[in-house]
Structure formats: C-alpha cells, structure tokens
Amino acid sequence: xxxxxxxxxxxxxxxxxxxxxxxxWGQTIKIGVIGPMxxxxxxxxxNGAVMAAxxxxxxxxxxxxxxxxxxxxxxxDSNEFINVTDAANAMERxxxxxxxxxxxxxxxxxxxxxxQDIAMDxxxxxxxxxxxxxxxxxxxxxxxxxxxxFFRGTPFHNGYLVRTSFAHxxxxxxxxxxxxxxxxxxAIVAEKAAxxxxxxxAAQAVIPKMGMELAGIWRPSAVATDVTSELSAIQKSGANxxxxxxxxxxxxxxxxxAGELKVPAxxxxxxVEAQKDGFWEATxxxxxxxxTMETYIRGVEVNKLTKPFVETYFKRFKETPTYTADTYIAxxxxxxxxxxxxxxxxxxxxxxxxxxxxxxxxxxTDKFEKDAQGQPTHDLTWGPGYQTSLGGQWQDGKxxxxxxxxxxxxxxxxxxxxxxxxxxxxxxxxxx
Amino acid sequence: xxxIISGLIMGSMLALLGIGFSLIFGVARIVNIAHxxxxxxxxxxxxxxxxxxxLNPILGMLIAVTTVTLLGLLVYKFLIDPIREHExxxxxxxxxxxxxxxxxxxxxxxxxxxxxxxxxxxxxxxGGVKVFYQQLLTFGMVLLAMAVLWxxxxxxxxxxxxxxxxxxxxxANLMGMNESRLAMITLGxxxxxxxxxxxxxxxLTVLNPYMWMEPLIMMMAVVVLGGxxxxxxSVVAAFILGFAEAAxxxxxxxxxxxxxxxxLTIMILVLLMRPEGLFGIVFEEER
Numbered sequence: 001x002x003x004x005x006x007x008x009x010x011x012x013x014x015x016x017x018x019x020x021x022x023x024x025w026g027q028t029i030k031i032g033v034i035g036p037m038x039x040x041x042x043x044x045x046x047n048g049a050v051m052a053a054x055x056x057x058x059x060x061x062x063x064x065x066x067x068x069x070x071x072x073x074x075x076x077d078s079n080e081f082i083n084v085t086d087a088a089n090a091m092e093r094x095x096x097x098x099x100x101x102x103x104x105x106x107x108x109x110x111x112x113x114x115x116q117d118i119a120m121d122x123x124x125x126x127x128x129x130x131x132x133x134x135x136x137x138x139x140x141x142x143x144x145x146x147x148x149x150f151f152r153g154t155p156f157h158n159g160y161l162v163r164t165s166f167a168h169x170x171x172x173x174x175x176x177x178x179x180x181x182x183x184x185x186x187a188i189v190a191e192k193a194a195x196x197x198x199x200x201x202a203a204q205a206v207i208p209k210m211g212m213e214l215a216g217i218w219r220p221s222a223v224a225t226d227v228t229s230e231l232s233a234i235q236k237s238g239a240n241x242x243x244x245x246x247x248x249x250x251x252x253x254x255x256x257x258a259g260e261l262k263v264p265a266x267x268x269x270x271x272v273e274a275q276k277d278g279f280w281e282a283t284x285x286x287x288x289x290x291x292t293m294e295t296y297i298r299g300v301e302v303n304k305l306t307k308p309f310v311e312t313y314f315k316r317f318k319e320t321p322t323y324t325a326d327t328y329i330a331x332x333x334x335x336x337x338x339x340x341x342x343x344x345x346x347x348x349x350x351x352x353x354x355x356x357x358x359x360x361x362x363x364x365t366d367k368f369e370k371d372a373q374g375q376p377t378h379d380l381t382w383g384p385g386y387q388t389s390l391g392g393q394w395q396d397g398k399x400x401x402x403x404x405x406x407x408x409x410x411x412x413x414x415x416x417x418x419x420x421x422x423x424x425x426x427x428x429x430x431x432x
Numbered sequence: 433x434x435x436i437i438s439g440l441i442m443g444s445m446l447a448l449l450g451i452g453f454s455l456i457f458g459v460a461r462i463v464n465i466a467h468x469x470x471x472x473x474x475x476x477x478x479x480x481x482x483x484x485x486x487l488n489p490i491l492g493m494l495i496a497v498t499t500v501t502l503l504g505l506l507v508y509k510f511l512i513d514p515i516r517e518h519e520x521x522x523x524x525x526x527x528x529x530x531x532x533x534x535x536x537x538x539x540x541x542x543x544x545x546x547x548x549x550x551x552x553x554x555x556x557x558x559g560g561v562k563v564f565y566q567q568l569l570t571f572g573m574v575l576l577a578m579a580v581l582w583x584x585x586x587x588x589x590x591x592x593x594x595x596x597x598x599x600x601x602x603x604a605n606l607m608g609m610n611e612s613r614l615a616m617i618t619l620g621x622x623x624x625x626x627x628x629x630x631x632x633x634x635x636l637t638v639l640n641p642y643m644w645m646e647p648l649i650m651m652m653a654v655v656v657l658g659g660x661x662x663x664x665x666s667v668v669a670a671f672i673l674g675f676a677e678a679a680x681x682x683x684x685x686x687x688x689x690x691x692x693x694x695x696l697t698i699m700i701l702v703l704l705m706r707p708e709g710l711f712g713i714v715f716e717e718e719r
Binding site for chain 2: 235257
C-alpha cells in the first residue's frame with residue numbers, strides 16, 4: 001500500500017508538472033515557411049524567416065494582448081520546381097498537421113496559386129514571397145471574402161516588373177548613345193516560359209517608342225546549355241543592347257557564353273541567376289557587365305533599414321539576401337506589428353489592420369494597393385517613394401548598384417537616386 | 433556555316449550518348465533509361481573533384497569516368513542481371529535508378545546551378561562563326577572516342593564477341609560465349625561512354641540534378657531514328673537531329689525553344705516511312 005501510494009504520488013506530480021508547463025509550450029506563434037528548400041530560392045525563404053524569428057525571440061517574443069509569445073518556424077519543402085502537387089500537399093500539411101497560424105513563402109506562380117487556395121480554405125494569412133503573377137492579387141479584389149488572407153510580400157507584380165525593366169533598358173540605351181554615339185539596336189532574348197510572354201509582347205511594342213530599333217527576338221529554352229547559335233545570330237543582327245528575360249539556368253549559359261565570345265552588346269533586363277552571389281563563379285567571371293534587376297545589393301541603401309538588414313544577413317548566412325529572403329519582412333514588418341497592434345492572432349482582425357498600413361521595410365516602403373473600384377488587392381504599390389527595386393551590374397567580380405541613379409519616373413517626377421549608386425559601364429569590347 | 437558548325441557539335445554529342453545506349457540494347461536487349469543519369473553523375477564527379485577538391489581537371493575526368501564505369505558494373509551485377517530476362521522490369525528498374533541518382537545529387541549538391549572550368553579558354557572564328565576551343569576539343573574527343581570504339585568492336589576479339597552476341601544471342605551462347613559476362617562488359621563500355629560524354633560536356637553545360645532528362649529524350653530519338661541497336665544508325669541519326677536543331681535556331685530565332693520538338697517530328701516522319709528506323713532492317717533480319 002505504501003509503494004502504491006508513493007507510485008501514485010510520483011505520477012500525480014508528473015501530471016501536475018505537465019499541466020503547468022503545457023501553456024508555456026503552447027505559447028508560440030507557429031509560422032509555416034514554404035518553399036523549394038533544396039534550391040537557392042527556398043534557402044532564401046528559410047534564412048529570412050530564421051533571422052526574423054531569432055531577432056524577435058531574442059527580444060522576448062511578440063506581445064499578443066497581455067501575453068508574450070515566441071515565434072516557432074515550421075519548414076515545409078514545396079518541391080514546387082518539380083511538382084506542383086507536392087507544393088499543395090506541403091501547404092495542406094502545414095494547415096492540418098502542423099496547424100500553423102501563418103504562412104510565408106512560395107515561389108512558382110503555378111504552385112503559389114494552388115497553395116493560396118488551400119491557405120484560404122483554412123482562413124490563414126499567407127504572405128507570398130516569390131511569385132510575381134498579378135493574378136494572385138487580382139483574386140483578392142475579385143473575391144475579397146475568400147482571398148483577403150493573401151498578401152504580396154515580394155516581388156511587385158509582373159506589370160511593374162516590366163515597367164522597371166524598361167527603365168533599366170532606357171538606362172542601358174542612354175549609356176550606349178552617350179559613350180558610343182551610335183543608334184541603339186535591341187535584341188530581345190527571353191526564355192520560353194509563361195511569365196516571359198507578356199514581357200516580350202510589351203517590349204516589342206515599347207522599344208521602338210523608346211527611340212531604339214528592334215534587332216530581333218530570340219526564345220531559347222529555359223534550360224538551354226548552348227546558346228552559341230543564338231549569340232552568333234544576335235551579333236549578326238547588329239544588336240548592341242540585349243534585353244534579357246531569364247529566370248532559369250539559361251541565364252548562366254547565356255552570360256557565360258556571351259562573355260566568352262565577347263559579343264559586343266550590353267545585357268540588361270532580368271537575369272535571376274545574376275542576382276545571386278554565386279553568379280561570378282558560375283559564369284567563371286564571364287558574366288562581367290551583366291545588368292539585372294535586384295532587390296538587395298551590398299553598399300546600396302534604399303532607406304535606414306536596408307543596411308542593417310543586408311549586413312546582418314550577410315554576416316549570419318555569408319551571402320547577400322535575394323528577394324525570397326523577404327520572408328524576414330513578411331514576419332518582422334507585416335505580421336508582428338499587426339499582431340501587436342490588434343493584440344490577437346485572429347486572422348480577420350490582422351487583415352483589417354495590415355491592409356491599411358504604410359510602413360518602411362528594408363527594400364522600400366510598402367503600401368497595399370486598391371483597384372480602380374477601391375477594392376483592396378493586397379498588392380504592393382510601385383514607384384518613387386514606395387517599391388522600385390534596384391538595378392545591379394556585375395563589375396569586376398562584384399555586383400554594384402547602378403539604378404535608380406537620377407531616375408525620373410515621368411518627365412515631371414523628382415529624380416530618384418539611392419545611396420551607393422555608381423555609373424553603369426559598357427563592356428570594353430563594345431568600344432572597339 | 434553557323435548551321436554546319438553547331439550541327440556538327442550537337443550531333444557528335446548526341447552520337448556518343450546514342451552509341452552507348454544502342455550498344456547495350458543491341459547486345460543484351462537492356463533498355464538502360466539510367467544511361468544519361470550516369471552522364472550526369474560523371475559531370476558532378478568532375479565538379480566535386482576539380483572545383484571542390486582542386487584536382488587537375490583531366491585527372492578529375494579520368495577518375496570520374498572510372499568511378500562511373502565501376503558503378504555501372506555494380507548496378508549490372510546487383511540490379512540488372514537478376515531481372516535481365518524481364519525487359520519491362522529492367523526498364524522500370526533503371527528509371528527508378530535514375531531517380532535515385534537524381535535525388536542523391538539533389539541532396540548532396542542541392543538544386544543550385546553549377547559549372548566547371550573550360551580546359552582551354554578562348555575561341556576562334558571560322559566563316560564568321562565564333563567557336564570555342566573547348567567545343568573543338570570536345571568534338572575532337574568525341575571523334576577519338578568513336579574511333580576507339582570502332583577499333584574495339586571491329587578489330588579485337590572482344591569486339592567480335594560483342595558483335596556476335598548482338599547478331600544472335602542463342603548461337604553465340606551455343607558457341608560457348610558467356611552471355612551474362614559479355615553483357616556486363618558491354619554495359620561497362622556503354623556506361624563508360626556515358627561517363628565520358630558527361631566528362632567532355634561538363635565544361636560546356638550547366639550542372640543540375642535534372643540535367644539527365646533532356647538528353648535522355650534526344651538520345652532515345654537518336655536510337656529509334658537510327659534503328660534500335662544499330663550503332664551506325666545512331667551516328668547518322670545523331671547528326672541528322674543535331675543539324676535539325678541547329679537549323680531551327682538559325683532559321684526561326686523566335687522558335688529556338690522548338691528545336692527539340694522539330695527534331696522529334698523529323699524522327700516521327702522518318703518512322704512513318706521506315707518503321708524500323710534508318711538502319712533497322714538489316715539488323716533485325718540478322719537477328
């Protein structure tokens with residue numbers, strides 16, 4: 001009887017400890033980080049989120065009403081480059097098994113559209129940090145009650161990507177006119193992918209209006225491993241400016257082979273591979289003078305938040321953040337201030353608060369757009385004073401900021417120049 | 433000129449892959465879908481040895497081809513040989529094997545795009561077309577590999593045995609040839625060719641865990657167009673498809689991405705007229 005009583009006492013004490021501790025274990029905000037984790041984009045998603053969680057937790061956590069809650073991240077590999085179904089399953093798992101409170105991430109539009117529907121089914125806030133398709137936010141305006149839980153984190157939508165690219169193209173064209181005093185002939189080289197189609201169509205229409213000649217359009221496969229044929233044809237066409245639209249491995253192949261063959265033309269546009277620190281090594285240094293749209297460049301400050309973020313990230317992960325690392329912004333600047341302001345994890349209350357905020361983030365200032373009818377789209381506002389992104393050029397082993405540098409969005413707009421900009425350079429072999 | 437030079441380079445690379453695949457199919461009726469996965473492995477080995485470990489690139493290539501060949505022999509012994517009589521099972525097993533290689537590479541190297549150095553930097557111009565020295569070197573090495581293979585098949589006892597087995601397995605068996613051993617040796621040669629292709633192509637391509645899929649389709653097209661199991665057919669078909677791809681890029685710049693589809697369409701058209709492929713009849717009759 002004595003043994004029995006002792007045994008029961010121990011068990012009772014253990015139960016009591018568990019009951020007392022349970023609320024402590026439960027006091028976390030679970031955030032799902034979803035992305036292609038074996039690829040650089042997914043690594044960016046995860047690293048950005050880790051940095052945000054570490055900073056917030058180091059300060060004691062998030063004030064939710066009278067409670068202090070820590071952030072707990074849940075990693076979900078979407079495998080979305082290979083299989084959209086895997087991405088949908090990963091999101092479903094976050095909702096049903098991991099029971100996360102919020103989700104950040106996603107990269108490929110086709111996958112994010114599927115993930116978005118699942119998150120909306122569960123009424124969970126999902127901040128997209130990778131896909132640019134405008135449809136993701138058009139859905140919010142069209143069916144607000146269902147899709148209001150989706151917000152665009154990064155990048156701005158593909159319509160604005162086009163506008164920014166044309167501003168970059170104009171910068172490249174102006175440099176050629178100024179330094180070489182020759183007419184600018186543009187070759188459009190776009191990988192064969194759905195996202196590039198509207199950009200090619202727009203470029204065809206806009207380039208002649210910009211006072212430049214169109215030399216031709218080339219559409220290699222997104223995974224082409226040899227573009228020497230295209231490069232020979234481009235050189236034959238007399239193009240001195242190449243408008244690139246690449247998100248895949250062809251960006252490396254094209255830059256490497258064009259540099260190796262010393263094709264006398266400046267490459268300007270979107271080359272996602274050129275946004276990464278590893279581009280120089282991947283092209284064996286042949287990617288010199290490649291100009292691409294960028295989000296973060298070491299030494300370039302958009303506002304006071306840029307440098308601390310970029311340098312801390314670099315110190316922590318030994319690389320410059322790419323745009324998918326904006327999961328940091330999604331957690332630290334989107335979610336946490338709105339949770340603290342509303343004092344709750346209730347998605348509807350957070351949505352109502354978040355969609356009306358205007359706030360600084362390391363890449364600019366975020367303000368969520370409304371459509372022509374005044375309906376919220378949760379898309380990012382583009383333009384001077386908001387988000388513009390950067391133009392970076394590889395110059396002798398490192399990427400430097402070359403845009404916006406005295407850029408005027410319209411003839412009457414004020415000039416925009418971010419701290420740390422340097423002049424654009426033409427490849428020396430263009431001058432012969 | 434552009435079309436000729438690009439076509440020659442593309443064709444020679446396809447030929448090397450096609451010959452290896454055709455060889456093992458002709459001799460042992462093994463449809464090795466993992467053939468281009470061995471090519472991928474060799475390229476990654478070279479990256480690991482020459483870029484990560486700083487080994488001499490040529491030494492790296494030799495080690496890569498040897499390692500991949502040994503791996504191929506192990507695969508034959510433990511995976512293919514036990515199920516060799518069931519062609520469907522071999523086909524599925526080698527698909528699974530290729531997926532295992534792919535996932536292994538993804539885990540080890542991640543999905544990041546990687547490149548290796550050219551053995552010779554620079555380019556020269558011929559007929560207004562710029563050609564990398566590395567492409568010329570690759571083309572030369574491919575021709576050399578083909579010459580060595582021709583010598584091996586036509587001028588050695590082993591080659592005679594392989595050809596005999598390809599012509600009639602049963603008779604070769606009755607003549608005392610060890611069919612399984614010969615199949616293993618042939619698979620070794622076939623995988624070595626895939627590894628060699630990966631080694632010489634690595635500097636000209638971008639490495640990623642899915643790089644085995646695209647050449648697999650083109651290699652199958654080469655083999656089917658040339659006539660299943662016909663080495664001569666594979667060489668001819670490889671150059672036809674190589675020139676077709678180059679012509680598409682030059683003649684339809686906006687449709688450059690269609691080069692694979694056009695090449696496959698040519699294959700279908702030829703097969704409609706000659707269902708056995710370009711050099712399939714004699715081979716099949718001999719069998």
